[in-house]
Amino acid sequence: MEPHALILHRRTSSPYDPLRCLWGCDVGGDSEMAVVLAVAAGVIGLAVGSFLNVVAHRVPLGLSLSHPPSRCPGCEQAIRPRDNIPVLSWLLLRGRCRACGIPIPVKYPFVELANAGLWVGLALVLGPTWVLPSYLWFASVGLVLIVTDLEHHRLPNRIVLHGTWVGALLLALGGVLDGAEVVRFLRATAGGGAWFLLMLVIALAARGGFGFGDVKAAVLLGLFVAYQPLLAEPAWFDVLGSVAVAVFLSFFIGGGVAIGLMLLRRADRKREIAFGPAMVVASLAAAVWGDQLLSAWLG
Numbered sequence: 001m002e003p004h005a006l007i008l009h010r011r012t013s014s015p016y017d018p019l020r021c022l023w024g025c026d027v028g029g030d031s032e033m034a035v036v037l038a039v040a041a042g043v044i045g046l047a048v049g050s051f052l053n054v055v056a057h058r059v060p061l062g063l064s065l066s067h068p069p070s071r072c073p074g075c076e077q078a079i080r081p082r083d084n085i086p087v088l089s090w091l092l093l094r095g096r097c098r099a100c101g102i103p104i105p106v107k108y109p110f111v112e113l114a115n116a117g118l119w120v121g122l123a124l125v126l127g128p129t130w131v132l133p134s135y136l137w138f139a140s141v142g143l144v145l146i147v148t149d150l151e152h153h154r155l156p157n158r159i160v161l162h163g164t165w166v167g168a169l170l171l172a173l174g175g176v177l178d179g180a181e182v183v184r185f186l187r188a189t190a191g192g193g194a195w196f197l198l199m200l201v202i203a204l205a206a207r208g209g210f211g212f213g214d215v216k217a218a219v220l221l222g223l224f225v226a227y228q229p230l231l232a233e234p235a236w237f238d239v240l241g242s243v244a245v246a247v248f249l250s251f252f253i254g255g256g257v258a259i260g261l262m263l264l265r266r267a268d269r270k271r272e273i274a275f276g277p278a279m280v281v282a283s284l285a286a287a288v289w290g291d292q293l294l295s296a297w298l299g
């Protein structure tokens with residue numbers, strides 16, 4: 001079979017089949033299950049998104065995640081439970097603290113909505129599989145890294161390291177319970193290793209511009225990208241295709257944003273442009289639409 005044919009003949013019966021059943025294909029009795037799963041993912045995703053805001057705010061500052069309870073940065077008033085409902089409280093308070101009226105940045109409800117959106121999307125794409133929790137973890141860790149990279153220009157070790165080992169453990173457990181082929185675990189490991197080595201070489205060669213946070217985060221991202229097969233029969237060499245799609249896309253997005261910012265004179269070549277967000281977005285897209293992206297790329 002020609003390579004193109006191989007890519008396009010991905011197993012249609014796979015429970016992991018990305019987005020194939022979202023539009024138009026008959027899911028029969030599973031559609032109720034899909035709706036329940038999506039709604040649950042949305043509600044829990046909002047609550048988790050609220051916690052991600054705490055993580056993204058406190059970890060880069062070296063603060064504890066549990067103490068003290070959330071306070072208004074303006075008046076130091078503890079935030080009441082009814083003012084702490086994701087998105088809704090922000091809307092009801094019109095984006096201001098109830099006590100002192102200082103504006104609450106729009107990034108808070110945005111992160112909550114983004115996390116809920118990612119969770120609903122992944123729940124619909126992956127369905128009720130055992131690897132679903134690991135992909136939700138991957139997406140949420142990725143979202144926190146996007147926020148810290150944009151705000152602080154770094155991917156904190158504490159988030160990258162814990163995000164990686166917990167993610168790897170959840171993926172391995174989920175894969176075993178799903179009865180996944182051994183080759184998938186080998187691919188995931190090779191994918192994490194390959195992207196890590198590539199970023200290490202790039203970071204050393206570029207001497208600045210790429211932080212070592214980007215290098216370390218590549219392990220987590222590569223694991224989750226490469227676990228998803230591109231070919232009909234998952235093979236070890238297919239890992240190169242998965243990671244190549246993610247890497248190409250990350251440079252495409254990162255480069256596009258960098259050029260856009262330079263044109264708008266919002267950044268110059270000397271100032272470091274956050275590359276982490278481009279890597280996270282590219283890896284999520286490659287994990288979900290890897291085969292479609294590769295087909296489109298190869299024409």
Ligand SMILES: [Zn+2]
Nearest residue numbers: 072075097100
């Ligand atoms: Zn206040």
